[in-house]
Amino acid sequence: MSAGADVSDGAEMNAAASKGEVHVVHLYPREMSIYGDLGNTRTMVSRLRRHGYTPVLHDHHPGAEFPEHTHLVLGGGGQDSGQARVEEDLAVIGPRLTALAAAGTPMLMICGMYQLFGNAFVTVEGARLPGLGILDVTTQGNAKRMIGPVVMSTDFGDVVGYENHSGSTRLGAGQAAFGAVRAGFGNNGDDGTEGARTGNVFGTYLHGPILPSNPAFADALLSYAVPLATGDAFQPEALDDTFADEARTRQVRRLVAAGR
Amino acid sequence: MPGLRTIAAVAAGKAARVVTKARGGGSAFPGLVAERVDPRVLAHALERVHDGIVVVSGTNGKTTTTKMLVAILRGHGRTVFTNPTGSNFTRGVISALLGEVGPSGRLADDLAVLELDEAHALHFAAAVAPTHALLLNVARDQLDRFAEIDHTAKLLASLAESVTTGLVLNRDDAFVARIGGDAKSTVRVRYFGVDQVIAHRLPELQEQDVRFGEDVVVPPAGDGDALLRPLDEHRFEVLLGPEGSAGVVGPLELKQRGLAAMINATAATEMARMLLGSAFDPAAAVRALAEVTAPFGRGEVIDVGGSTLELVLVKNPAGFTVALSTYGSTPVATMIAINDNYADGRDVSWLYDVSFASLRERGVALTSGVRAYDMALRLQYDDVAVEAVEPDLDLALDRFLSANRGEPARIFCTYTAMMALRRTLAARFDLPAFGEEAS
16 A cells, blocks of 8 residues: 555644543555545544544454444445455454444445445346445446546535445435435435435445545534543534635535536 | 558648647647547558567556657667657557658558557557557556556456567566466566565555455566666666576666656666567666656756756656655655646545655645645645645746745646646746657
8 A cells, every 4th residue: 555544643642631532443444445535534533633632543454353442433435356355354343333333333434335334235247245234225236337526415514525436326215315416426326315324324425535625524423423432522622624615615616516 | 552541541630730739739639630530540550660569558657667668779779659748548649650650651660669558558459469568557546537446457457468479567566467477378478576675665656456365476586577676866777687697787877766767767678678689788778768858747857947846747646655755855845736637537535545744844835726725635634734725827836936936846736737837837938849858
């Protein structure tokens, strides 16, 4: 892997001043982090630090023991070959993830991991590969790829990102979407939905990566994680998000005006 | 006799070339015209090229390696046709051909060395079977065009299958090295790579291949292979065979800096050796390589009224990381310009797979381009100070140059941002015309 994954710098924090440790688990950073999704992890670690908390990052690799303390789980997109290599491990840690999700642990699953968190992935040939079933969605393999920038409306305001997937995802009856698409394809290109949300578990196709440019959403995830970690409500500092806000509003103007 | 249709195609393409040159832009446009008229124009033009039709492909280093290979071959007295503009699409090749062929539409050169990206290399191979291919590496690049690294690797493997005579492969890149095992028995396979002494630096240049549980097994380097052994930051040798058992090329120093350029020189040397056989002369190779200037936009140094401005093209995580490690040791005033047009790759996610920590000391003076704010945001997350953000490239350039007058400066830029900046710089500082090399 190129580039230094220089995200474990929480140790610099003065322990006395810290509002508490928050344990972040990145699922399969080697196999499932191809489109810059490492940036989500980087963002969470950095924002925790800037908000006065002590981030503790765990990289979870296939075959390794799942970390005992887990307050936030992140998973990225990968290639088909990467997905094949994590399926076995996912079956092993699946019950733990399901229990954590039920307990309100925030999770953000992008693209390939979003699909694996659903009920099943049905290949172009018709084979049905079961998923974890944490999100009530089913993905159908597709010959056509859905590629391009996305703008959507969510509970956290406008969210921008970039999608690149061939799977076409349908929400089960009663499954909430993450967002309503204003520019782009979203889950399947025709029902206007993007991603899925159950409790504090979010699935989405958005790379970009999604968290740096959408700090309101990033901080919402932290607001779910912090009480689990410290027993107290999230106490954010005022951060300067000017660059993120400019980057996002420019994309919204550009894409919504142009119809992408 | 060439068919009437081909003559018409060449004439139409040539006319378009004149028009395009007069307008001062677009190296691929004349080729587009000719390709519409006669898709067989390529096969016809290359019919009399007897000593080899060589395709250079891979994600990073194509332009530099092609330039080096051409220089070595010409240094051995061969005449070589190439597409020197970095226009590495099939149409770019046709554009370049039109500048060379006579009315017969046929090239008279000994060899053709063509730089083609992975997808266009296959288009080309469908029209003309290459005799040789030099395959450099597979990295994340423009994933929205090629979708996945695995897909890119498959394109290169298909290209390798179309080759009739010889393959030179990167033994240190699992995606490329793997191709050697599937080659037809009639095709010669040779490898280039790095010597043990610098093997630890490879991860910074490479992608991880997660398709298979086990590592690819490359045969140990033989007498036919070439290995890079750096002597210091600037000088290196290319060992022919293990420990130089079949000879040594060097020591030599390139005009272009960095490990990636040394690896490219090793690749070019190995391909030249395969093409030239016993005529290959290490001393001639050294002389040729030492004279190669950095290609347009790849570390090109421009004189901007008494001080130097370096333009560095960045297009994927591996390339940007190499660029930062190559130039990072001498911090200078820095601007970064990121566009997200098709040729840049529309997805800017990849910026998060690059570490910008080496820019922390001096900071970044300006970010620019369509995604100027996304770049500033990226730098913020690596604790790199950004003095200003100016999406407009010309305004940013003016501001950057006037604030750093008399000082060396450097701009890292994506493809279309580089083209726009280069055009403005050419107009202001009397540079060679677009896409042409200063001689």
